[in-house]
Structures are given as structure tokens and as C-alpha cells.
Amino acid sequence: MHTVAHDSTRTVLLRVLDWFSKGWESSAEADMIAALDEGTIRSIAHDCGISPDQLIELAKAGPHAADEMIQMMKTLNIDPVEVELRLRNQFRDMQITCAHCASKGECRKDLGTGAAGEAFVHYCGNAEELNALRANPDFQLG
Structure with missing residues (x-):
């Protein structure tokens, strides 16, 4: 898996959430994230410095949650x-x-x-x- 490039004005977390929001606009579609294989979720969460459960929760919250x-x-x-x-x-x-x-x-x-x-x-x-x-x-x- 390739990692997200460094961007001094945004965190990896927000970039991942932005990416998710573009692919899954509604909360029902965000639930699809949970259907990703466990390894992919774990890898993305690791890159963001959060747990897989936090990644799923934050993706459901959307890119403007913070x-x-x-x-x-x-x-x-x-x-x-x-x-x-x-x-x-x-x-x-x-x-x-x-x-x-x-x-x-x-x-x-x-x-x-x-x-x-x-x-x-x-x-x-x-x-x-x-x-x-x-x-x-x-x-x-x-």
C-alpha cells in the first residue's frame, strides 16, 4: 500500500477522511468502509496513527467532523x-x-x-x- 504524501497544512487523518468522503458521501455508504478487509483498514489506521475502530468512526463522522x-x-x-x-x-x-x-x-x-x-x-x-x-x-x- 502506498502512503499518503506529506502535506504541511493538513494531517494524514484529514486527508484520509477527505478521500473517504469523496468515495462514500452518505453514512450508509461510509458503512462500506467497515467491509474493507481487516488488513487494509489496519494499514490505513496505522498510517493515521489511530486504531481501526477510530478510523471507521471518523470516516462515518465525515471530513468536517473536527x-x-x-x-x-x-x-x-x-x-x-x-x-x-x-x-x-x-x-x-x-x-x-x-x-x-x-x-x-x-x-x-x-x-x-x-x-x-x-x-x-x-x-x-x-x-x-x-x-x-x-x-x-x-x-x-x-
């Missing part, structure tokens, strides 16, 4: 590209947390109204990591 995390980082003056480049594993783990979040509605509302910068600490599964990143001048935008 968009709120990027928006939140920017709202908090955190450079997502710099975080991804320097803290690749943490960035991936934060994406997984965001993709599985049950507070997406509240998060989107707060991002839309400008309240997210203060309110996120009450519901965001990445709040601790985000606060640490925004306190570090190496990861600030600009």
Missing part, C-alpha cells in the same frame, strides 16, 4: 498550522476528541456569536489543551 477545533484555535489566537507541524500527535488527538464531541451545537453557536473564547472551557473536551496552547507564545497567530 472543523470546530480549527475555528476554536483561531478564535483563541492559536495557529493551527503551527500546532499541527510541531505537535502532530496532540493535534490528531484533539481532532479525534472534537470529532466525537457531543457539544457541537453549543460550540458552533458560540463560535458564531463570538462567545466561544470564554465559554468553551465549560463544554470543550480540548479546553485544557487549548488553554495551554494559547498561553504559549510559540503557537500564537501572527
Whole structure:
């Protein structure tokens, strides 16, 4: 199996999810991923640094399952590209947390109204990591 080429602005995980979404647009079709042979699923998951079960769950969630995390980082003056480049594993783990979040509605509302910068600490599964990143001048935008 050939591996996905390096791209400094996107993680392997998002590229794989993009690839899946182009092939399987609906959630019913995403279930087809589970029908791939176990070796293929394991190989793709390994390339992404996640478990096969996480890969299937994230593919079902779709390619935009962690968009709120990027928006939140920017709202908090955190450079997502710099975080991804320097803290690749943490960035991936934060994406997984965001993709599985049950507070997406509240998060989107707060991002839309400008309240997210203060309110996120009450519901965001990445709040601790985000606060640490925004306190570090190496990861600030600009």
C-alpha cells in the first residue's frame, strides 16, 4: 500500500477522511468502509496513527467532523498550522476528541456569536489543551 504524501497544512487523518468522503458521501455508504478487509483498514489506521475502530468512526463522522477545533484555535489566537507541524500527535488527538464531541451545537453557536473564547472551557473536551496552547507564545497567530 502506498502512503499518503506529506502535506504541511493538513494531517494524514484529514486527508484520509477527505478521500473517504469523496468515495462514500452518505453514512450508509461510509458503512462500506467497515467491509474493507481487516488488513487494509489496519494499514490505513496505522498510517493515521489511530486504531481501526477510530478510523471507521471518523470516516462515518465525515471530513468536517473536527472543523470546530480549527475555528476554536483561531478564535483563541492559536495557529493551527503551527500546532499541527510541531505537535502532530496532540493535534490528531484533539481532532479525534472534537470529532466525537457531543457539544457541537453549543460550540458552533458560540463560535458564531463570538462567545466561544470564554465559554468553551465549560463544554470543550480540548479546553485544557487549548488553554495551554494559547498561553504559549510559540503557537500564537501572527
